[in-house]
Amino acid sequence: MNMNRPTTYSTGARHFHWWTFAFVAVQFVLGFGMLVRANWLNIWDVLTNTMYSTHKLLGMIILVLVIARLVYRLRRGAPDHEPSLEPWHKVVSHLTHWAIYGLLILVPVAGWFGVQLYPALDVFGLFSLPAVVAPNKDTSRWVLWLHSYAAFVLAGLLVMHVGAALFHHFIRKDGVLARMVPWLTPRDRP
Protein backbone atom coordinates (compact mmCIF):
# COMPACT_ATOMS: atom_id res chain seq x y z
CA MET A 1 0.00 0.00 0.00
CA ASN A 2 1.21 3.50 -0.82
CA MET A 3 1.55 5.25 2.59
CA ASN A 4 1.02 8.71 1.03
CA ARG A 5 -2.48 7.87 -0.16
CA PRO A 6 -5.51 8.40 2.11
CA THR A 7 -7.30 5.38 3.58
CA THR A 8 -10.80 6.92 3.57
CA TYR A 9 -12.93 8.39 0.80
CA SER A 10 -12.65 12.20 0.49
CA THR A 11 -15.36 14.44 2.00
CA GLY A 12 -16.67 15.12 -1.51
CA ALA A 13 -16.84 11.40 -2.37
CA ARG A 14 -18.68 10.66 0.89
CA HIS A 15 -21.21 13.42 0.21
CA PHE A 16 -21.82 12.07 -3.29
CA HIS A 17 -22.19 8.53 -1.88
CA TRP A 18 -24.68 9.36 0.90
CA TRP A 19 -26.77 11.82 -1.16
CA THR A 20 -27.02 9.16 -3.91
CA PHE A 21 -28.07 6.63 -1.26
CA ALA A 22 -30.80 8.95 0.12
CA PHE A 23 -32.23 9.85 -3.32
CA VAL A 24 -32.05 6.31 -4.72
CA ALA A 25 -33.73 4.87 -1.58
CA VAL A 26 -36.67 7.31 -2.00
CA GLN A 27 -36.73 6.55 -5.75
CA PHE A 28 -37.13 2.80 -5.12
CA VAL A 29 -39.95 3.40 -2.60
CA LEU A 30 -41.73 5.57 -5.22
CA GLY A 31 -41.04 3.09 -8.07
CA PHE A 32 -42.36 0.06 -6.16
CA GLY A 33 -45.26 2.15 -4.78
CA MET A 34 -46.20 3.13 -8.36
CA LEU A 35 -45.93 -0.50 -9.47
CA VAL A 36 -48.35 -1.63 -6.73
CA ARG A 37 -50.85 1.26 -7.00
CA ALA A 38 -50.95 1.67 -10.80
CA ASN A 39 -50.07 -1.76 -12.26
CA TRP A 40 -51.42 -4.11 -9.59
CA LEU A 41 -54.30 -2.18 -7.93
CA ASN A 42 -55.15 0.03 -10.95
CA ILE A 43 -55.54 3.13 -8.73
CA TRP A 44 -55.01 6.34 -10.74
CA ASP A 45 -55.69 9.09 -8.18
CA VAL A 46 -53.87 12.27 -7.14
CA LEU A 47 -51.44 10.29 -4.98
CA THR A 48 -50.44 7.94 -7.83
CA ASN A 49 -49.96 10.88 -10.22
CA THR A 50 -47.91 12.75 -7.60
CA MET A 51 -45.73 9.65 -7.15
CA TYR A 52 -45.13 9.45 -10.92
CA SER A 53 -44.23 13.16 -11.15
CA THR A 54 -41.92 12.97 -8.12
CA HIS A 55 -40.30 9.78 -9.49
CA LYS A 56 -39.63 11.40 -12.88
CA LEU A 57 -38.22 14.61 -11.38
CA LEU A 58 -36.11 12.87 -8.73
CA GLY A 59 -34.87 10.38 -11.35
CA MET A 60 -33.56 13.22 -13.53
CA ILE A 61 -31.88 14.79 -10.48
CA ILE A 62 -30.23 11.42 -9.72
CA LEU A 63 -28.97 11.21 -13.32
CA VAL A 64 -27.28 14.64 -13.06
CA LEU A 65 -25.91 13.78 -9.59
CA VAL A 66 -24.44 10.47 -10.80
CA ILE A 67 -22.82 12.09 -13.87
CA ALA A 68 -21.21 14.71 -11.57
CA ARG A 69 -20.15 11.91 -9.19
CA LEU A 70 -18.56 9.91 -12.01
CA VAL A 71 -16.62 12.95 -13.28
CA TYR A 72 -15.38 13.55 -9.70
CA ARG A 73 -14.51 9.85 -9.26
CA LEU A 74 -12.60 9.60 -12.57
CA ARG A 75 -10.64 12.78 -11.82
CA ARG A 76 -9.92 12.15 -8.11
CA GLY A 77 -9.71 8.35 -7.98
CA ALA A 78 -10.36 6.32 -4.82
CA PRO A 79 -8.25 5.48 -1.75
CA ASP A 80 -6.16 2.31 -1.73
CA HIS A 81 -8.03 -0.83 -0.78
CA GLU A 82 -8.48 -1.72 2.85
CA PRO A 83 -5.13 -3.48 3.59
CA SER A 84 -6.56 -6.80 4.86
CA LEU A 85 -8.58 -7.49 1.67
CA GLU A 86 -7.70 -10.61 -0.34
CA PRO A 87 -7.14 -10.21 -4.12
CA TRP A 88 -10.52 -11.81 -5.01
CA HIS A 89 -12.28 -9.39 -2.62
CA LYS A 90 -10.73 -6.47 -4.47
CA VAL A 91 -11.83 -7.83 -7.86
CA VAL A 92 -15.43 -8.48 -6.68
CA SER A 93 -15.61 -5.04 -5.03
CA HIS A 94 -14.41 -3.29 -8.22
CA LEU A 95 -16.81 -5.24 -10.43
CA THR A 96 -19.76 -4.52 -8.11
CA HIS A 97 -18.99 -0.80 -7.78
CA TRP A 98 -18.63 -0.29 -11.54
CA ALA A 99 -21.76 -2.35 -12.25
CA ILE A 100 -23.64 -0.11 -9.78
CA TYR A 101 -22.30 3.02 -11.52
CA GLY A 102 -23.32 1.60 -14.92
CA LEU A 103 -26.85 0.84 -13.73
CA LEU A 104 -27.12 4.23 -12.01
CA ILE A 105 -26.73 5.69 -15.54
CA LEU A 106 -28.70 3.06 -17.52
CA VAL A 107 -31.78 3.02 -15.23
CA PRO A 108 -32.56 6.79 -15.27
CA VAL A 109 -31.59 7.17 -18.97
CA ALA A 110 -33.99 4.32 -19.89
CA GLY A 111 -36.69 5.94 -17.67
CA TRP A 112 -36.18 9.31 -19.37
CA PHE A 113 -36.23 7.83 -22.91
CA GLY A 114 -39.23 5.69 -21.96
CA VAL A 115 -41.31 8.74 -20.97
CA GLN A 116 -40.17 10.63 -24.10
CA LEU A 117 -41.29 7.77 -26.36
CA TYR A 118 -44.58 7.12 -24.50
CA PRO A 119 -44.91 10.28 -24.25
CA ALA A 120 -45.47 11.16 -20.56
CA LEU A 121 -43.11 14.08 -19.93
CA ASP A 122 -45.42 16.17 -17.75
CA VAL A 123 -44.28 16.86 -14.16
CA PHE A 124 -46.96 18.01 -11.65
CA GLY A 125 -48.86 19.72 -14.51
CA LEU A 126 -46.24 22.49 -14.19
CA PHE A 127 -43.58 21.72 -16.81
CA SER A 128 -42.33 19.05 -19.22
CA LEU A 129 -39.06 17.19 -19.06
CA PRO A 130 -36.78 17.84 -22.06
CA ALA A 131 -37.21 15.52 -25.06
CA VAL A 132 -34.62 14.56 -27.70
CA VAL A 133 -36.56 11.77 -29.48
CA ALA A 134 -40.01 11.69 -31.11
CA PRO A 135 -42.82 9.65 -29.49
CA ASN A 136 -43.16 5.97 -30.46
CA LYS A 137 -45.48 3.95 -28.21
CA ASP A 138 -44.24 0.49 -29.31
CA THR A 139 -40.60 1.34 -28.60
CA SER A 140 -41.59 2.97 -25.28
CA ARG A 141 -42.89 -0.40 -24.02
CA TRP A 142 -39.57 -2.19 -24.27
CA VAL A 143 -37.54 0.84 -23.11
CA LEU A 144 -39.73 1.03 -19.95
CA TRP A 145 -39.41 -2.76 -19.61
CA LEU A 146 -35.59 -2.32 -19.72
CA HIS A 147 -35.93 0.47 -17.13
CA SER A 148 -37.92 -1.74 -14.75
CA TYR A 149 -35.73 -4.85 -15.09
CA ALA A 150 -32.47 -2.90 -14.85
CA ALA A 151 -33.91 -1.26 -11.69
CA PHE A 152 -34.55 -4.73 -10.22
CA VAL A 153 -30.95 -5.82 -11.01
CA LEU A 154 -29.68 -2.58 -9.41
CA ALA A 155 -31.81 -3.30 -6.30
CA GLY A 156 -30.27 -6.81 -6.08
CA LEU A 157 -26.71 -5.46 -6.38
CA LEU A 158 -27.42 -2.81 -3.73
CA VAL A 159 -28.72 -5.44 -1.30
CA MET A 160 -25.44 -7.34 -1.85
CA HIS A 161 -23.43 -4.11 -1.50
CA VAL A 162 -25.07 -3.10 1.80
CA GLY A 163 -24.83 -6.69 3.08
CA ALA A 164 -21.11 -6.74 2.24
CA ALA A 165 -20.53 -3.38 4.01
CA LEU A 166 -22.30 -4.64 7.16
CA PHE A 167 -20.52 -8.00 6.96
CA HIS A 168 -17.13 -6.24 6.82
CA HIS A 169 -17.98 -4.01 9.78
CA PHE A 170 -19.78 -6.35 12.16
CA ILE A 171 -18.42 -9.81 11.29
CA ARG A 172 -15.03 -9.32 9.68
CA LYS A 173 -14.45 -6.20 11.83
CA ASP A 174 -12.15 -4.53 9.26
CA GLY A 175 -11.97 -0.87 8.17
CA VAL A 176 -14.12 -1.06 4.98
CA LEU A 177 -17.25 0.71 6.32
CA ALA A 178 -15.08 3.33 8.04
CA ARG A 179 -13.84 4.39 4.56
CA MET A 180 -17.32 5.73 3.80
CA VAL A 181 -18.61 6.73 7.29
CA PRO A 182 -16.94 9.88 8.68
CA TRP A 183 -17.75 9.34 12.36
CA LEU A 184 -16.12 5.89 12.39
CA THR A 185 -12.71 7.28 11.45
CA PRO A 186 -10.82 10.62 11.54
CA ARG A 187 -11.07 12.51 8.27
CA ASP A 188 -7.66 12.55 6.56
CA ARG A 189 -8.55 14.41 3.40
CA PRO A 190 -10.00 17.92 2.97
Ligand code: HEM
Ligand atom coordinates in the same frame (compact mmCIF):
# COMPACT_ATOMS: atom_id res chain seq x y z
C1 HEM B 1 -31.90 5.81 -10.46
C2 HEM B 1 -33.08 6.26 -10.88
C3 HEM B 1 -34.34 5.42 -10.97
C4 HEM B 1 -34.68 4.27 -10.28
C5 HEM B 1 -33.88 3.49 -9.23
C6 HEM B 1 -36.00 3.88 -10.75
C7 HEM B 1 -36.71 2.78 -10.30
C8 HEM B 1 -37.95 2.40 -10.74
C9 HEM B 1 -38.70 1.25 -10.28
C10 HEM B 1 -38.21 0.27 -9.20
C11 HEM B 1 -39.86 1.21 -10.97
C12 HEM B 1 -41.00 0.19 -10.81
C13 HEM B 1 -40.75 -0.98 -11.74
C14 HEM B 1 -41.96 -1.45 -12.49
O1 HEM B 1 -42.91 -0.68 -12.72
O2 HEM B 1 -41.93 -2.63 -12.93
C15 HEM B 1 -39.88 2.33 -11.88
C16 HEM B 1 -40.90 2.61 -12.77
C17 HEM B 1 -40.95 3.72 -13.58
N1 HEM B 1 -39.99 4.72 -13.68
FE1 HEM B 1 -38.23 4.75 -12.70
N2 HEM B 1 -36.42 4.80 -11.69
C18 HEM B 1 -35.43 5.75 -11.86
C19 HEM B 1 -35.46 6.86 -12.72
C20 HEM B 1 -36.51 7.20 -13.56
C21 HEM B 1 -36.56 8.33 -14.45
C22 HEM B 1 -35.42 9.35 -14.66
C23 HEM B 1 -37.77 8.31 -15.08
C24 HEM B 1 -38.33 9.26 -16.10
C25 HEM B 1 -37.94 10.50 -16.26
C26 HEM B 1 -38.49 7.14 -14.58
C27 HEM B 1 -39.76 6.78 -14.99
C28 HEM B 1 -40.42 5.64 -14.60
C29 HEM B 1 -41.73 5.24 -15.12
C30 HEM B 1 -42.56 5.99 -16.17
C31 HEM B 1 -42.05 4.03 -14.49
C32 HEM B 1 -43.29 3.16 -14.71
C33 HEM B 1 -42.90 2.11 -15.74
C34 HEM B 1 -44.03 1.17 -16.08
O3 HEM B 1 -45.04 1.13 -15.38
O4 HEM B 1 -43.85 0.44 -17.10
N3 HEM B 1 -37.70 6.49 -13.65
N4 HEM B 1 -38.70 3.03 -11.73
Ligand code: HEM
Ligand atom coordinates in the same frame (compact mmCIF):
# COMPACT_ATOMS: atom_id res chain seq x y z
C1 HEM C 1 -28.46 3.51 -2.96
C2 HEM C 1 -27.57 2.95 -2.18
C3 HEM C 1 -26.09 2.90 -2.47
C4 HEM C 1 -25.40 3.10 -3.63
C5 HEM C 1 -25.96 3.48 -5.01
C6 HEM C 1 -23.99 2.89 -3.34
C7 HEM C 1 -22.97 2.98 -4.28
C8 HEM C 1 -21.62 2.84 -4.01
C9 HEM C 1 -20.56 2.94 -4.98
C10 HEM C 1 -20.75 3.19 -6.48
C11 HEM C 1 -19.38 2.78 -4.33
C12 HEM C 1 -17.98 2.82 -4.94
C13 HEM C 1 -17.34 4.13 -4.61
C14 HEM C 1 -16.12 4.39 -5.49
O1 HEM C 1 -15.09 3.73 -5.33
O2 HEM C 1 -16.23 5.28 -6.34
C15 HEM C 1 -19.69 2.57 -2.92
C16 HEM C 1 -18.77 2.38 -1.92
C17 HEM C 1 -19.09 2.06 -0.64
N1 HEM C 1 -20.36 1.96 -0.08
FE1 HEM C 1 -22.10 2.24 -1.05
N2 HEM C 1 -23.85 2.57 -2.02
C18 HEM C 1 -25.11 2.56 -1.45
C19 HEM C 1 -25.43 2.31 -0.13
C20 HEM C 1 -24.52 2.00 0.83
C21 HEM C 1 -24.85 1.69 2.23
C22 HEM C 1 -26.27 1.71 2.81
C23 HEM C 1 -23.67 1.40 2.85
C24 HEM C 1 -23.41 1.01 4.29
C25 HEM C 1 -24.18 0.21 4.98
C26 HEM C 1 -22.60 1.55 1.88
C27 HEM C 1 -21.26 1.39 2.13
C28 HEM C 1 -20.23 1.59 1.24
C29 HEM C 1 -18.84 1.47 1.56
C30 HEM C 1 -18.25 1.10 2.93
C31 HEM C 1 -18.11 1.76 0.40
C32 HEM C 1 -16.58 1.75 0.23
C33 HEM C 1 -16.14 0.39 -0.19
C34 HEM C 1 -14.63 0.37 -0.36
O3 HEM C 1 -14.16 0.68 -1.44
O4 HEM C 1 -13.95 0.07 0.58
N3 HEM C 1 -23.16 1.90 0.66
N4 HEM C 1 -21.06 2.60 -2.76
